[in-house]
Amino acid sequence: MRHCLPPLRPNSRLLLRDLPADLARRPADWRAAALALEQAYAAAHGGGEAILVPSGRDGLRFVLAHLRRPGATTVIVPALADASVLEAIALLGLKAEFCDVRSDGTLDPDRLHACVGPHVLAVIVVHIWGNAAAVQRILAVTDAAGIALIEDCAHAPATATPDGYLGTFGIASFTSCAPFKSVDCGGGGLVLTRDLALADAVRRAAACHTVASRRAVFMRVFAVWLVRGMTRANVYDAIGHRLFVGLGGADAALAWYKRWIRPFLKRDADREDKPLPSLAFLRSGRRQLGELPNRLVRRQRLARKLLDGVRAGLLVLPAEGVSAYYAMVVRTADPLEELTRLIAQRVDAIASPMVWMGDPATAPVARELAATTLQLPWCDDFDDSDVQLLIAALR
Ligand SMILES: Cc1ncc(COP(=O)(O)O)c(C=O)c1O
Numbered sequence: 001m002r003h004c005l006p007p008l009r010p011n012s013r014l015l016l017r018d019l020p021a022d023l024a025r026r027p028a029d030w031r032a033a034a035l036a037l038e039q040a041y042a043a044a045h046g047g048g049e050a051i052l053v054p055s056g057r058d059g060l061r062f063v064l065a066h067l068r069r070p071g072a073t074t075v076i077v078p079a080l081a082d083a084s085v086l087e088a089i090a091l092l093g094l095k096a097e098f099c100d101v102r103s104d105g106t107l108d109p110d111r112l113h114a115c116v117g118p119h120v121l122a123v124i125v126v127h128i129w130g131n132a133a134a135v136q137r138i139l140a141v142t143d144a145a146g147i148a149l150i151e152d153c154a155h156a157p158a159t160a161t162p163d164g165y166l167g168t169f170g171i172a173s174f175t176s177c178a179p180f181k182s183v184d185c186g187g188g189g190l191v192l193t194r195d196l197a198l199a200d201a202v203r204r205a206a207a208c209h210t211v212a213s214r215r216a217v218f219m220r221v222f223a224v225w226l227v228r229g230m231t232r233a234n235v236y237d238a239i240g241h242r243l244f245v246g247l248g249g250a251d252a253a254l255a256w257y258k259r260w261i262r263p264f265l266k267r268d269a270d271r272e273d274k275p276l277p278s279l280a281f282l283r284s285g286r287r288q289l290g291e292l293p294n295r296l297v298r299r300q301r302l303a304r305k306l307l308d309g310v311r312a313g314l315l316v317l318p319a320e321g322v323s324a325y326y327a328m329v330v331r332t333a334d335p336l337e338e339l340t341r342l343i344a345q346r347v348d349a350i351a352s353p354m355v356w357m358g359d360p361a362t363a364p365v366a367r368e369l370a371a372t373t374l375q376l377p378w379c380d381d382f383d384d385s386d387v388q389l390l391i392a393a394l395r
Contacts (some may be wrong), residue, residue: 015280015281018280018283021279022279023217033310034052034282037289040390041167041175044158044292045158046165049192051202053202054180054206055178056084058209060150062090062206063193064121064150068092075121078124078125079103080126080363085126097364101363102130102134105366106125107330108365115135120147121147122150125138125149126152127152127155129327130325131156135170136163139148144311150168150170150171151165151169152324153167153174154174154176157190158326168192172191172197174191175192177190177285185284186220188285207334209274209275238343239260309388309394316327316330337370
């Protein structure tokens, strides 16, 4: 069985095709590619201003920095979220306050009332695993309290719901273009807003960041080309992704990476001011965005097949038609044991990369979810035989 993971979404041949233009470094070409991605992203949400930023968390930081006002020192975050959201809040000297989630992992609107107050600057909703949060009900609370709503669309870019596109309900939203996200530029992110002053501020903040150096571009494209087909572990390692917790893959290949590839890439990935994605990756990201609707249809078909094949209650699928199908959520009493079992069967998995935060008394649902959830990524290049193997492994 090939690994139950997408090899590496940005097509390596397409990346290599764009590499010469990237290395030749014509600023006008880069600007055109950045603008094309921004416009495509805005169009995929029915309009607005989209701005390319160095990462999702930087996008959030730029938005919060603009909204900041005296006396409002707290940002409300779902108690099951990505640690990077906290990083953005902490870097601004703001305080995160945690609100419990519903059983689908998204912010619970009924719990929000108790959290809001004049000390709150913004509420962040995370459309976690591609599940649409109850944005209308959350908006009713934030609007009444005069608090800004920011949507984290890292798991749900360009996702339509009957009420409108996710990412268009609050004052702004952001997505991540990190490796393995649905729009993967090898790094970077996008902010979306209809507020022109906010868009200007984010654009100015993003403009302080440089474009990836020629060396970094070459090494990243080389790494993509090299690792295509290898395991997620190796790829994450090669690009220095810090949130990686999955396992698997050939030890020898991993050691080779660490010795020969990672030292070159790490310096770049660790830089405090992360560069914006290079031209080749921007073009690749834009192609992925264009293909996203078809990919979602495939993911949904796969989801139904999987659900039919495994025992009831094991897989938790989102409501029909309102999901980005970013991740397959497996509920199990012992995620670590399940993870070990899956890896032994050559199914790569990620064990609850979302962290539970807050007080067990005030966030019991988030705590329970974090303790009982295993996340498998949706695979755009699965075929039916992979689905059957996955069903067998998940039994
Ligand atoms: C839900 C969620 N929010 C925010 C982020 C942060 O994105 P980035 O890594 O581009 O800063 C991620 C990415 O890992 C994520 O999964």
